[in-house]
Amino acid sequence: MAARPAIIEPDRIGYDESSAQPAGSSRAPSNVSVAQSFGTQVRNAQMRAQNRPASLHRVHTLRPRPPQIPLWLRQLVLLQRGSSIAALTMGGLALLAYSWSVHSQRAWTQAYTQLSDLRRDEPQLMRTNEVLKEHLAQQAEAKSSGLIEPTAANILYLEPEALRPDRVLPPAEPPAPLEAPLGY
Amino acid sequence: MARTLPPQVSQRRRLTQPARRPNPRPTGILQLRLPARWQAQLDTRRIRLLLTWSILVLALSGLGLRLLALQLFEGKELAAMAKAQQTVGLSDFIPRRPVVDRAGVVLAVDESVYMLYVHPSMLSKPLDEASQLLSKALNLPEAEVLKLLRSADTGVKLADGISENTASQVRDLYLDGLDFIPHPQRFYPQNDLFGSIVGYVNGEGKGQAGLELSQEDQLTRPGKAMRVRRMGDGGIIPTDLPAGFLHQDDLKLELTLDRRIQRATRIALDRQIQNFGAKRGTAIVMDAADGSLVALVVSPTYDPNTFYDYDVELFRNWAVTDLYEPGSTFKPINVAIALEAGVLNPGEYIYDAGQLIISEHVVQNHDFNSAGGRGSISIPEILQVSSNIGMVGIVRKLDPGNYHGWLEKLGLGKTVATDLPSVPTSQLKTLEEFKTSPIEPATAAFGQGLSLTPLQLAQLHASLANGGKLVSPHVVKGLVDSTGQYKWRPELPEPRPVFSQKNAQAVVEMMETVVSQGSGKTAAIPGYRIAGKTGTAQKAENGVYVAGARITSFVGIVPVEAPRYVIIAVVDEPQGEDAYGSTVAAPIVKEIMQTLVSTMGIQPSQPVAIDHTGEALAVDLHGNPITADAHSGEHGVD
Numbered sequence: 144m145a146a147r148p149a150i151i152e153p154d155r156i157g158y159d160e161s162s163a164q165p166a167g168s169s170r171a172p173s174n175v176s177v178a179q180s181f182g183t184q185v186r187n188a189q190m191r192a193q194n195r196p197a198s199l200h201r202v203h204t205l206r207p208r209p210p211q212i213p214l215w216l217r218q219l220v221l222l223q224r225g226s227s228i229a230a231l232t233m234g235g236l237a238l239l240a241y242s243w244s245v246h247s248q249r250a251w252t253q254a255y256t257q258l259s260d261l262r263r264d265e266p267q268l269m270r271t272n273e274v275l276k277e278h279l280a281q282q283a284e285a286k287s288s289g290l291i292e293p294t295a296a297n298i299l300y301l302e303p304e305a306l307r308p309d310r311v312l313p314p315a316e317p318p319a320p321l322e323a324p325l326g327y
Numbered sequence: 328m329a330r331t332l333p334p335q336v337s338q339r340r341r342l343t344q345p346a347r348r349p350n351p352r353p354t355g356i357l358q359l360r361l362p363a364r365w366q367a368q369l370d371t372r373r374i375r376l377l378l379t380w381s382i383l384v385l386a387l388s389g390l391g392l393r394l395l396a397l398q399l400f401e402g403k404e405l406a407a408m409a410k411a412q413q414t415v416g417l418s419d420f421i422p423r424r425p426v427v428d429r430a431g432v433v434l435a436v437d438e439s440v441y442m443l444y445v446h447p448s449m450l451s452k453p454l455d456e457a458s459q460l461l462s463k464a465l466n467l468p469e470a471e472v473l474k475l476l477r478s479a480d481t482g483v484k485l486a487d488g489i490s491e492n493t494a495s496q497v498r499d500l501y502l503d504g505l506d507f508i509p510h511p512q513r514f515y516p517q518n519d520l521f522g523s524i525v526g527y528v529n530g531e532g533k534g535q536a537g538l539e540l541s542q543e544d545q546l547t548r549p550g551k552a553m554r555v556r557r558m559g560d561g562g563i564i565p566t567d568l569p570a571g572f573l574h575q576d577d578l579k580l581e582l583t584l585d586r587r588i589q590r591a592t593r594i595a596l597d598r599q600i601q602n603f604g605a606k607r608g609t610a611i612v613m614d615a616a617d618g619s620l621v622a623l624v625v626s627p628t629y630d631p632n633t634f635y636d637y638d639v640e641l642f643r644n645w646a647v648t649d650l651y652e653p654g655s656t657f658k659p660i661n662v663a664i665a666l667e668a669g670v671l672n673p674g675e676y677i678y679d680a681g682q683l684i685i686s687e688h689v690v691q692n693h694d695f696n697s698a699g700g701r702g703s704i705s706i707p708e709i710l711q712v713s714s715n716i717g718m719v720g721i722v723r724k725l726d727p728g729n730y731h732g733w734l735e736k737l738g739l740g741k742t743v744a745t746d747l748p749s750v751p752t753s754q755l756k757t758l759e760e761f762k763t764s765p766i767e768p769a770t771a772a773f774g775q776g777l778s779l780t781p782l783q784l785a786q787l788h789a790s791l792a793n794g795g796k797l798v799s800p801h802v803v804k805g806l807v808d809s810t811g812q813y814k815w816r817p818e819l820p821e822p823r824p825v826f827s828q829k830n831a832q833a834v835v836e837m838m839e840t841v842v843s844q845g846s847g848k849t850a851a852i853p854g855y856r857i858a859g860k861t862g863t864a865q866k867a868e869n870g871v872y873v874a875g876a877r878i879t880s881f882v883g884i885v886p887v888e889a890p891r892y893v894i895i896a897v898v899d900e901p902q903g904e905d906a907y908g909s910t911v912a913a914p915i916v917k918e919i920m921q922t923l924v925s926t927m928g929i930q931p932s933q934p935v936a937i938d939h940t941g942e943a944l945a946v947d948l949h950g951n952p953i954t955a956d957a958h959s960g961e962h963g964v965d
Contacts, residue, residue, distance in 0.1 A: 248564070255563060255573075262575070266438045266514075267491055269425065273433045273516030280590060292591065293925035295852050300930050 413556045421548045422511055423532065426525055426580045428589075429621075429804065434521045434582070435539070435631075438514050441489040441507040443497065446481040449504030457502055461485065464497045488512065513539075519630040520589060523644040524582075524623055524747070524802060527631035535634075536642045538580070538803065541748035545580055545806055545815065578814055581804040583619035588612055591922035592622040595915045596896065600626055603901035603911050609646035609781050610896040610915055612923065615789035615884075618798030618819070621892070622919070623647075623782075647747045650754060650778035651897070654864030655713045655908070656882045657774030659834050660787050661722055662706060664733045666830040670724040673833045676703040677720040685719075688766045692716055693863070707837040710860060711845025715773040722772035730768050731761040734777070737790075737797065737825060743783045744799045744820050753779035775864065781880075785895045788882050791834050792890035795826030832890075839887045847881065849913040852920060854931030856887035859916065861908030866900065876900050881912035885920050888932055894919050 283290045291297065361369065397405065422437035443465075450457045458473035465472075465486050475483050489497070494507055513528045515521065526537020534540040556564045592610045600608045612622040625646050629637035643649075665671035681700030682691040692698065692715050701714060709717030722730060734740070740755035755777050756767045770776035779787075782800050790797045805816035826834075838858035841847040847859035859882060866876040880897040884890050896915040898906075923929065 252558075252563060258573070263439065263491065266422065266425075266436050269433050269436050270438055270514055270516065273436075276432070277516050277518070284590075284594065292594075292922060294921035295855060295924050295931065296921075298925045 410556075413558075415555065415557055421575070423513065423528070423546045424548060424576075424578050424580055424806070426538065426546070426582065427807075428582050428584045428586045430585065431579075431581075432586045433516060434584075434586075435513055435515050435525050437511045439491065439509045440487075440512045441491075441494045441509050442487045443485045443489055443494075444506040444508065445476060445483045445485050446504040446506070447476045447483060448480040450476075451501065451503040460500050460502065461497065464500060465489070465493065513631070515631045517586070518632060519628050520586070520593060521584070522631045523625040523628045523646075524584065525631065526642075526748075527634040537644065537748065538582075538746070541746060542580060542803060545803070548576060548578075576814075577809040578806040579808075581807045582802050583614070583621065583804050584623070584802055585621050585926065587926050588919070588922055589622040589624065591926075592624045592919050593626065595918035596624050596626050596898075598918075599896075599898060599901075599911055599915050603898065603903055603906050605898045605902065605906075605911070606900040607645065608896070608898040608915075610919060611646060611781060611785045611894070612919060613785045613789055613800060613893045613895075615792035615798070615891060615893050618786065618789060618800045618822075619804070620800060620802045621923075623802065643749070644747065646781045646897070647745070648749045648751060648780065650751055650780055651878055651899075652776070652778050652864050652867060653774040653784050654862040654878070654880065655774055656784060656860050656862035656880050656895075657777075657787075658710060658713065658718050658772075659791060659838050659860050659882075660737065661718060661772055661774075662710070662837065663791060663826050663830055663834045664730070664737075665721045665724060666833060667826050668725055668729060668733065671706070671721055673706060673837070676705055677709060677717045678702065679704050679709070679714050679717045679720070681716060683716055683719060683769075685766050685769050686764065688769075690715060690719060690766075690769055707840040710837050710841050713846055713861065718772040719769045722768055725768075727761040727765070727768045728758060730771070731755075731758045734771065737787060738783065739777055739779060743780065743786060745782065746801045746803045746817055747782070750782075751780065753777070753783055774862065781895055781897045784880075784882065785893050788884065788893045788895070790825055791831045791838075792884045792893050793822075793831075794828040795824050795831040796822035797825050798822045835884055835887055835890050838884065842883075846907075846909045847883075847913055849909050850881065850883055850917040850920070852917060852924070854933060854935040855885060855920070855924060855929075856932040857920065858884040858887050858890070859913065861913060863906075863908045877906060879906060879908045879911040881908050881916045883913075883916040883920060885924065886929055886932055891929070892920075892923055892927070894923070 282288055422439075423435075425433050425437070426435040427433050445461070447454060447457075452460070454476050455473060458476050459469055461467070461476075462469040462472040467486065472485065475485060489507075497505065498507075511532055513532075515525065515527075522537075524537050526539035527535055528539050529535050534543045534546065539546065555568055558564055592612060596608050596610045599605070607626060609625045610622070611620060611624075613620050623644075623646060625644055627641060629641040634642070662671070666673065679692070679701040681695045681698070682689065684690070692701075693713065698712075701708075701712070701717075704712075704714065704717060706717075706721070708714070709721070725733070734755055739753050742750050742752045756771070761767045761771075767776055786797065786800050789800075799819040799822075801817060801819055803817050805813040807813055835858045838860055839856055841861070842851050842857045842859040846861045847857075850857060850859050862880040862882070864878050864880075865872040866878050867873070878897065878899050879901055880895065883894040885892050885894070894916045896912040896919070898911045898915070901911045924931075
């Protein structure tokens, strides 16, 4: 096959450009396989063209048919693509989940430390607050503080005033219609 | 598509096509036929490759063997070691819940203090320098610290009870080799003010007295010490934490007490105890509506922060645990019984002979020697002058069995239902004794021959104040969370009706005359309607009256128009001739009421003109002119 000279240039019959070879050049096995893969129709056409008398030497343009890929293969290809996308997404998600788990653990530890600090501080603050109050109370007890105990005698009771009825305003008089145009 | 390509295009493509090289034949290394020079080079390479390969294989198999050994043979021990290193007991202690008063003032709170252990061999500084720094931070003598540090290489206990502040100061010295072991310590900010009620906890954190003992279940936070796993940096691994790890409730034990009134009560009581050189005293302020205690003071008392410095005797709250003969303060209760039993009219007159002989026992009024018999007197007058014979006359209208039944109905001879610990059973003579010996109901008429606690007496008077219901005296309001929701409330017995509203109020109004005209004048506050009753009794010990030893008391109810608060003051063994319920106990109750009315916002019953000292001018509470004589009237006694 490689030795057979090509009469019709592949370009002319609409070969794919990538597989086109200049006439007369020796074909690499790979090129042959590519040419083969286009089916026998092309070759038949070439044969016919060779054997045809000159008057009938008309070149027919043959359009390549789309390659016949079996359904199962197409489905497999689709599956492959789908699964690649899924794998990529899942890889991304796994990375996210991992980073989140590391981050949340750290954040949790920080928050927990804060919580334990607060729990430790709470009774401290309670204590300090009450000690201060107690100290003030003891100071107030001392005669020299100048404070006196609340007794009935120094407490004022104010009677809450009864609610006054709402004051009814006289209805506002409608503004007199303008007799002169507003403007100077 | 064009049939032919222009020549230039073909030309260009030809030029751009790379030159094709023959594909190398796929052959193995060993099959290559190469020049001898190359062959020699390849041999060395092969040897090197083999060498490297064998080293790697050896290393890998070594690792494999080690892995095998670690996993199969040492695995269990190592796992145990790792677990021991990683897990730590996290909750070494769970703090007890705080105790707060009705306004949220903290009365008891757990704080963590530290025990400091030093490992001298691990200290980052020389011993003398370290001891100098430590002694300064801990406020200990330097020589002593140095001696301790030299005593051992590790585990020297240097100090205990170090506060959080001091501990962080010591930590900031960065000495290494220091171990702080935290443990809880109960702190009572008001020192001895609430000691007799709240109680104290021992070194193991267990309640030993007061509410700390009786409310142990409420004060202890549930939960056990948890073990958690830690990471290398000390952080906790949050994934396998035990359930409820973070949950620590914010509940507090709320009491019905009020710190301000408690303080005023303590001041008033202590002053009179000091004035009369009394042995001890107690004062109770009770909200009659539900039996909640607003203040309960016992003096002398103890500071629960340093309970170990006090006599064990002081840990007992004798207002709750000790029985005494109430004496004349029990008379209004007897009047209420007679009214309720239907044998007495409020307007009735009773004949007071001043003295009676009942089955060979002489019973007389306290003032028989000076005043003699009073003749026919009204019931309010009996209370005003505290006539014993008048009371005997009232009680004699009742059948002894019936009277005994009434006393039992009021809870005498039983235990008061309360949340304070160690409540005794009050004492009452048996029904048999009441029936066979007429002296028993006669002495019970003026509050002798029966004994109860000051708390129970407050409960009985509360039943007069609240319209006849026997309420349970209590101090615990419940467990409250930080949003003010009650998560637990004590189950108290339902108030038990014993008197009718009408009779209870009638007795309170009779008691009002005791303060306005009788022996309780010393408790009067201008503008307020106050009911009261004095009591002075000889002290009985083991059934024998102790000569010269008295127990004085006063019961006050305020305000009479809508009775709400019952105040009781009992002073034990006041010294001096002038020591009576009216002189010792009534001023205490008056002072407490002064604070009570101003704190609780109890308005005066009617406005009165007062001078700057708070004494009424011109008119008394009934609008009558006050003369100098009436105002400074003598202290009534009973």
